[in-house]
Amino acid sequence: AQKVTQAQTEISVVEKEDVTLDCVYETRDTTYYLFWYKQPPSGELVFLIRRNSFDEQNEISGRYSWNFQKSTSSFNFTITASQVVDSAVYFCALKTTNTGNQFYFGTGTSLTVIP
Amino acid sequence: NAGVMQNPRHLVRRRGQEARLRCSPMKGHSHVYWYRQLPEEGLKFMVYLQKENIIDESGMPKERFSAEFPKEGPSILRIQQVVRGDSAAYFCASSPVGGADYGYTFGSGTRLTVV
Numbered sequence: 001a002q003k004v005t006q007a008q009t010e011i012s013v014v015e016k017e018d019v020t021l022d023c024v025y026e027t028r029d030t031t032y033y034l035f036w037y038k039q040p041p042s043g044e045l046v047f048l049i050r051r052n053s054f055d056e057q058n059e060i061s062g063r064y065s066w067n068f069q070k071s072t073s074s075f076n077f078t079i080t081a082s083q084v085v086d087s088a089v090y091f092c093a094l095k096t097t098n099t100g101n102q103f104y105f106g107t108g109t110s111l112t113v114i115p
Numbered sequence: 116n117a118g119v120m121q122n123p124r125h126l127v128r129r130r131g132q133e134a135r136l137r138c139s140p141m142k143g144h145s146h147v148y149w150y151r152q153l154p155e156e157g158l159k160f161m162v163y164l165q166k167e168n169i170i171d172e173s174g175m176p177k178e179r180f181s182a183e184f185p186k187e188g189p190s191i192l193r194i195q196q197v198v199r200g201d202s203a204a205y206f207c208a209s210s211p212v213g214g215a216d217y218g219y220t221f222g223s224g225t226r227l228t229v230v
Binding site: 006033035037042043044045047050097103105106107108 | 156157204216223226
């Protein structure tokens with residue numbers, strides 16, 4: 001069975017602080033893909049990053065960075081020097097090659113950045 | 116270069132009425148997916164369609180829900196005899212052939228409220 005767990009339901013930080021959003025996944029498949037999506041207050045879903053199971057390199061994009069560790073089945077997301085515009089719900093998702101085109105989403109982490 | 120278009124953005128229905136949600140995929144995308152987001156929850160897969168074919172409907176409730184993606188026109192998610200528990204955000208996503216591994220493009224969602 002496939003499962004994504006985002007244990008942090010809500011996080012509040014003060015602007016300019018760093019914050020890490022946790023994502024733990026479960027799958028028995030050896031080939032899979034992990035994603036992060038952002039859902040701002042306006043409600044749409046914005047793609048942030050994709051990572052496949054064979055690429056454990058960490059990635060940095062501006063203030064965003066992702067730490068993929070297969071040993072702990074985690075794909076954590078860090079925002080450096082947070083800004084008010086980062087306030088949103090962030091979803092981690094999993095897709096495997098043996099489950100068709102279905103994505104498995106975590107329940108999301110609601111991030112509030114306080115000015 | 117329009118993205119995935121969903122309409123309406125908001126839909127209010129009385130219990131027992133029918134709800135029709137529309138989704139036009141991104142240009143060049145032939146695969147459509149519907150997900151439901153219940154309050155305080157992550158997105159749950161409902162159905163995956165290609166033109167004139169339902170590929171995977173494992174997430175669709177057995178009764179009252181149906182989906183189609185005709186040769187011409189948008190994909191339609193139809194909910195008959197709506198109940199309060201159907202109140203949710205319904206998201207449509209699309210991908211090109213073989214493209215789901217790279218992540219979906221989501222629409223802005225339809226917020227259904229059943230009163």
